[in-house]
Amino acid sequence: MNNTPFIYGKLANSLEFTNRTAETQQLLQNFEAGISTILISPRRWGKSSLVQHAAKKLRNNKIKICHLDLFSTRTEEEFYEQLSTAVLSVSGNKLSEITGFVKEMLGKFIPKISINPDPNSEVSISLDWKEVKKDPADILNLAEKIAKKKNIKIVVCIDEFQNIAGFENPLAFQKKIRAIWQKQQHVSYCLYGSKRHMMMDVFTKPSMPFYKFGDIIFLQKIHVEDWQKFIVKRFKETGKKITPEQATTIADLCECHPYYAQQLAQQTWLRTSRVCTKQNIETAHESICNQLGLLFQMMADELPTTQLNYLKAILAGEKKLSSKDVINHYRLGTSANVVRIKQALLEKEILDETGTGPVFLDPYFAYWLKTKFFV
């Protein structure tokens, strides 16, 4: 499909990007000022899209932005490899210049460097990563040295940063990189990731090396008014019609979850011939829920009964989850048990803790449990 007005599963850019002006502004300001930023939200709320959006908006050719994604990074060695590749790929446009930096700054590792013929792909250097791991200071300072030399600033953006918690000796690793990064004058960092608990551990615990490393932004969902305007506009631009009320219904049904809002809008748009009907929205909604049914069934099968019971209580609107009545009625065991159940569901990222109590992270999972599973 070429001209679908909504996009999900890929980074939202320009046309598909809605609002987030305040967050974009803050990121840009931090990029300019050399302040590091930590961006936290559940997955699929738009962190990667936001960072990319802000990076594209930056109009200062004295600042270079590089990205690495730790999604599938499992070891420290891989991290150093990705970091140096990312930094080098923004450090110059001539092969000779990049090779120069490598020789000068990483020479002791006897590097081999190659540049892919595809102009969009990055440089790749091969070093003895095991050796690098023994003394990674040169790699961790590469960005700083290059920035100084070229009289630029570099922003290193690292996606899925929580994955460093899975490295062999995460605490020692964090200490090592923090000690070096905090001294840098020309480099700042934008570290973002889901798994709120792990990110919180790393960045908000006074005992942890990354405590107070930078501004922490807890990214929120996108406002219903913004979705409304966005959906109406995108329908209009593609020759179809939807009322503001209907657009609001779409946002409401998926609780403004960015990924699902785009998906539901898209599925509704596909079912709309010219003018959107209530039925178009309803069938789109059901169809998404059914598509996810298999996955949800597997998720539910893996949950112990008490955890399912707890979810049932939340879906029923219970607020006092550790009260005697609720515990008895939903068979939650003891009140100590209730604490453990909640903890487990938070860690599995099924629930999220909010000021007003636990809520479902996935609105479709909640809807599916309520309408298909607990009936």
Ligand SMILES: Nc1ncnc2c1ncn2[C@@H]1O[C@H](COP(=O)(O)OP(=O)(O)O)[C@@H](O)[C@H]1O
């Ligand atoms: N600002 C935005 N405007 C519109 N849709 C968005 C926005 N941010 C995210 N989305 C939607 O959410 C999906 C997931 O976004 P992504 O940036 O990958 O989230 P994360 O990095 O937090 O997992 C995107 O594919 C897109 O459909």
Ligand SMILES: [Mg+2]
């Ligand atoms: Mg992401």
